Amino acid sequence: MDSKTRRSAIAQQLSDQGEAYIVELANTFKTSEMTIRRDLDLLELEGLARRVRGGAISVQSRAFEPPILQRASNAPEAKRRIGAAAAALLRENESVVIDGGTTTHEMAKAIADNFPLTVITSSLLIATELSTKPLINTIVTGGSVRVGEMSLVGPRALDSYNDLHCDVLFLSVAGVTSKEGLTEYNLDDAYVKRAAIESVRRVVVLADASKLGHVSFASVSEIQRVDLLVTNASPDNEHIKPIKDQGVEVLHIEPFHRESN
Numbered sequence: 001m002d003s004k005t006r007r008s009a010i011a012q013q014l015s016d017q018g019e020a021y022i023v024e025l026a027n028t029f030k031t032s033e034m035t036i037r038r039d040l041d042l043l044e045l046e047g048l049a050r051r052v053r054g055g056a057i058s059v060q061s062r063a064f065e066p067p068i069l070q071r072a073s074n075a076p077e078a079k080r081r082i083g084a085a086a087a088a089l090l091r092e093n094e095s096v097v098i099d100g101g102t103t104t105h106e107m108a109k110a111i112a113d114n115f116p117l118t119v120i121t122s123s124l125l126i127a128t129e130l131s132t133k134p135l136i137n138t139i140v141t142g143g144s145v146r147v148g149e150m151s152l153v154g155p156r157a158l159d160s161y162n163d164l165h166c167d168v169l170f171l172s173v174a175g176v177t178s179k180e181g182l183t184e185y186n187l188d189d190a191y192v193k194r195a196a197i198e199s200v201r202r203v204v205v206l207a208d209a210s211k212l213g214h215v216s217f218a219s220v221s222e223i224q225r226v227d228l229l230v231t232n233a234s235p236d237n238e239h240i241k242p243i244k245d246q247g248v249e250v251l252h253i254e255p256f257h258r259e260s261n
Contacts, residue, residue: 084106085253098169107170146186
């Protein structure tokens with residue numbers, strides 16, 4: 001692995017996990033600790049890290065959320081495959097909550113035009129996509145539109161779930177860990193996701209490999225509330241076993257994303 005690729009991988013780890021340590025990075029990339037120190041120094045000069053004793057921490061706030069159009073360009077093929085796999089889990093005439101997000105948007109695209117469903121969503125992008133499918137009864141929550149996100153938040157969005165009893169929720173989140181559970185960038189968005197979880201019998205989380213091990217600003221739910229995780233992370237990903245140990249079923253979508261070594 002060349003130095004540019006290695007530094008990019010380190011920067012991604014900092015973004016995902018918030019911290020990185022010299023000894024662990026040296027073992028992961030099979031290089032010297034001095035080389036890793038130089039990498040971290042360069043990342044600090046580039047404004048991508050802040051050096052601390054023994055390693056570095058991310059300079060990016062856990063509350064920072066890139067705009068949805070920017071996020072859509074990250075790992076698009078993985079999101080498309082995860083979305084298609086999620087759509088294949090649907091059963092005819094179910095009542096389904098589809099949460100807002102780039103991967104759940106791909107799921108909405110993958111639903112067949114002639115598939116009968118009732119869908120509740122807080123995403124205007126997903127509602128627009130489903131409006132082209134004549135057998136889907138699409139219900140949009142109320143609420144205020146988040147600028148740049150095209151999702152609905154606030155008291156009216158929360159109230160929309162109060163009298164609903166749906167079959168399944170397909171949920172998109174910023175981070176998934178066995179300890180911190182499901183987390184999200186935005187507090188208002190997290191509240192809506194919590195309300196959606198309370199309205200369903202089954203929770204399916206859609207998350208590409210970059211979400212595993214990542215912790216964002218606002219807690220959404222304990223990991224034990226999740227029934228199924230759909231991901232492109234490989235079965236040997238270090239975060240998978242602790243999640244499975246909490247009783248979560250995992251559906252791995254090939255080709256797997258494997259960590260650098």
